[in-house]
C-alpha cells in the first residue's frame with residue numbers, strides 16, 4: 001500500500017462534506033438518505049450526481065458554474081475522490097460533496113425524487129457479455145436510478161468507448177424519454193458549450209491518444 005494512498009484515506013476521514021458509508025450499506029439505508037438537502041446543503045436546490053467521478057472534475061466545475069444546484073461526486077476509490085474533496089474544502093465550494101461507495105448501493109443513499117440529474121463520466125466500459133451487468137447504463141442500474149431520480153430526470157453520458165456508447169443508447173432507448181443531445185464526435189459537433197468542454201482526467205488521456213468523445217443527454221418522461 002502506497003504511503004500517499006494511506007495519507008489521503010486518513011485525510012478523507014477529516015474532511016467536511018465527504019461521506020463514506022461502511023459495509024452496513026449493503027443491507028441498510030445510509031443515514032443521510034432523504035436528508036441531503038436539509039443536513040448537507042442547507043437549501044432546497046436540485047441535486048446532481050456524478051457517478052464514477054474519479055477525481056471529481058465535473059462535480060467541482062459544475063458546482064462552481066451552477067451555484068443554484070448541489071453536486072455529489074460518487075466513486076469507490078478514495079484516493080481519487082480525495083482530489084475533488086480537497087478542492088471543494090480548500091475553495092469552500094459549499095454546493096458540492098463526495099460520497100465514497102459503490103454505485104451498486106446507490107439506492108440506499110438517496111430517497112425518492114431526491115435527485116434531478118446524473119452525469120456518468122468516462123465509466124469503465126466493462127466489455128464482454130459476462131460483464132454487461134456491471135455497466136452503469138445496464139437496465140439494472142437504470143432501475144436503481146429510477147428509485148431516486150425525478151420523473152423528468154436527466155442522464156448525461158460522456159465516454160471515449162464507442163461500443164459502450166452504442167450499448168447505452170440502446171439501453172436508454174427502451175425507456176420513455178428523449179435524447180436532448182447525441183453525438184459521436186462531441187468536440188466537432190458542439191463547439192460552444194462551456195460545460196461539455198470540462199475535461200476529466202481520463203478524458204484528457206483519451207484525447208491525447210486522438211480518440212473521439214461520445215456524449216448523450218437523455219431526459220426521462222415517466
Ligand SMILES: C[S@@+](CC[C@H](N)C(=O)[O-])C[C@H]1O[C@@H](n2cnc3c(N)ncnc32)[C@H](O)[C@@H]1O
Nearest residue numbers: 052053054075076077102103121122200201202
Ligand atoms: C475510467 S474511471 C473515470 C474517472 C473520471 N470520471 C474521469 O473521467 O477521469 C472510472 C471510475 O469509475 C469508478 N467506478 C467504476 N465502477 C464503479 C462502481 N460500481 N461504483 C463506484 N465507482 C465505480 C472507478 O473507481 C473509477 O474512478
